[in-house]
Amino acid sequence: MAVLGIESSAHTFGAGVVENGAVLSNTKAMYRIESAGMIPSRAADTHSRNAARVVRSAMKQAGIGFDDITAIGYTKGPGIGHCLRVGMLTAKTLSNTLGVPLYPVNHALAHIEIARHLSGFRDPLALYVSGGNSQILGMVSEPSRHYNVYGETFDIGVGNMLDNFARAARLNPAWGSSVARLAAGGHYIHMPYTVKGMDFTFTGLLTCAVKMLSEHKPSDVAFSLQETAFAMLAEATERALLLTRRRNIVACGGVAQSGRLASMLRAMAAQHDSKFFAAPNEYNADNGAMIALVAEKMRNAHVRVPERELTVMQKFRVDAVRLWW
Ligand code: FE2
DSSP states (O other): OEEEEEEOSSSEEEEEEEETTEEEEEEEEEOOOBTTBOOHHHHHHHHHHHHHHHHHHHHHHHTOOGGGEEEEEEEEESSOHHHHHHHHHHHHHHHHHHTOOEEEEEHHHHHHHHHHHHHTOSSOEEEEEOSSOEEEEEEEOSSSSEEEEEEEBSSSOHHHHHHHHHHHTTOSSOSHHHHHHHHTTOOOOOOOOOEETTEEOOHHHHHHHHHHTTTSOHHHHHHHHHHHHHHHHHHHHHHHHHHHTOSEEEEESGGGGOHHHHHHHHHHHHHTTOEEEEOOHHHHSOOHHHHHHHHHHHHHTTOOOOGGGOSOOSSOOGGGOOOOO
16 A cells, blocks of 8 residues: 655655555655756756656665555645646656556645654644745644644745855855854854744845855854844744644754754753654655655545646645645
8 A cells, every 4th residue: 555755846856655654765866956046947857857767766665566556646836836847747647557546745734744743743833944935833623624824934935045145155065054064163143133923034134144244254154144043933933832832843844954953942842841853854855755645644534636636836835735634
């Protein structure tokens, strides 16, 4: 009863196999982001070249054949249209050929659900932090079961902010882990801090940090940028924790790979007798296993998906997804 999941919303083409909630395989190939940033058509070309090899390697790693696949999931959105279509077409072709059902999966939901699944928490508050988005969410049952967004960025995702800063600081690769390396040993400089209730913004902080690069040591700027951005996220998450009276927090999405963010959230959770969990990095980075996990939940819940919904959606909010489990 294995389920194959295919992820292709941005720079990663991933394939993973899940059976009864256990991850049997998780493989991927990545488009290398150029200095000008991500070029959607080139990322999609790279995914097209890698798709068959990545899917085959997921099958091999899982130790199964195509006949063992009983359902397929793919990332419907949110993401980059060019990239999403490669995953959708790969999944549709396989689903038609094998005669198994196909499930469109919301990318943010998959990040949250795999973190929740691995944490063992039943009903945690989730901080979803990625390139494209930053949100604080929790599952609610009214009017129907879905993830409610308690707080979110008013402009760009924290990952996008860190990537932009990394490009301005000429770091290679230009993403958050390079900023974290540069920040080691840095000293704090005051930067703009913008939290409104449980929402936040990052563009003012980014503009200030980029300007400061010409006047301060890059390590001090990187350190201060990280401390400020993560403190904003921790403050908003703390407010949501107290408001919703939840006992557990999970962090998920690409930026949840940050050790500094995890340590801030863990310390904050401990102050409120709450537990904190972040999934291993392979599940916070974009991956196919998380898509397979949600597709398996949809299959087990007997969700019927009309053909017209087997599309891609570049903007696809997680709070628009009804949960059937
Ligand atoms: Fe992601």
